[in-house]
Amino acid sequence: MPSPTRPASKPTGLECRMAVLGADVRLTPHRREVFDTLAASTDHPTALDIFTRIKDRSPGISLATVYNCLDHLTSAGLIKQVHLERGQSRYCANLQEHVHFHCETCGKVIDAHPAADFDPARFWILPKGTKVTRMDIAIHGTCEACANK
Amino acid sequence: MPSPTRPASKPTGLECRMAVLGADVRLTPHRREVFDTLAASTDHPTALDIFTRIKDRSPGISLATVYNCLDHLTSAGLIKQVHLERGQSRYCANLQEHVHFHCETCGKVIDAHPAADFDPARFWILPKGTKVTRMDIAIHGTCEACANK
DNA sequence: CTTTAGAATTAGAATGATTCTAAATCTGTC
């Protein structure tokens, strides 16, 4: 099973996700691969991380294409861009409502989900007329492993 | 009154803020100027914005120094770094608990304050052992002016 | 099955933000 052939890649749900969201992007092999790679990652990789992971399977792909695919997938709403620190953007295929816990010691990023009764709209007083499209919540601190180091 | 002499700069509260927070940074003229400039800004300027604003008063200052001062002030907890988009970091001297509303059309950033009964600790389920030091909340959307454009 | 127009992809150059480096200057302490 650890054969070097291209993994049979069960349909990862990109089409399904596109259908659910009514998203409209041309589905090229590269875009699919970028999405699959991200969807298989739990660590909020950077563009370069994704590029590195894909290169084993698709040696021809270029970093510019990875950026390009990530941008298309992001603007179609199929994935999310995450900005936690100065420097690189990270990406995340988890579209459930969640926040990012960022360990300032080891850099690890963990998804955390809201309590059942959380109602974001109710908690911040925004200027009248403001339209909200999305909310990014980052919680910074120390993860258990680092706290016990 | 619009004289070109250095504004008499009423004590802006940097010392006071340092005392309240128990922060320990050597207070150099540049650091004070960076802080004062930021404290006088409501628009969440970038390092380059701050550099430009200061240069009129202190022609000798270098961009590296502005970065340096911003980093020192940030790690002393006297100001906050804000990451809303790919690209430059922004800075903010408002230490009250607040969130940033970011207009995706005009780029404007507005501070919004939480409702009185908001209790952040209660809303997200974090892994056990996690220690939280701070929380960054960004709300993206369209401001009233842009919505009516 | 060909043509064709538009989209996607590429390598590499270019840009923009930030950090680094090494030398010069300043500050507080003895």
Place this chain on the structure above:
DNA sequence: GACAGATTTAGAATCATTCTAATTCTAAAG
């Protein structure tokens, strides 16, 4: 008033990202 250590400087270096122009692919029309 000298010295060690911190701060500041200009400019070079680095890192992440975007741009460019040429090439390749794709889907739809003929």
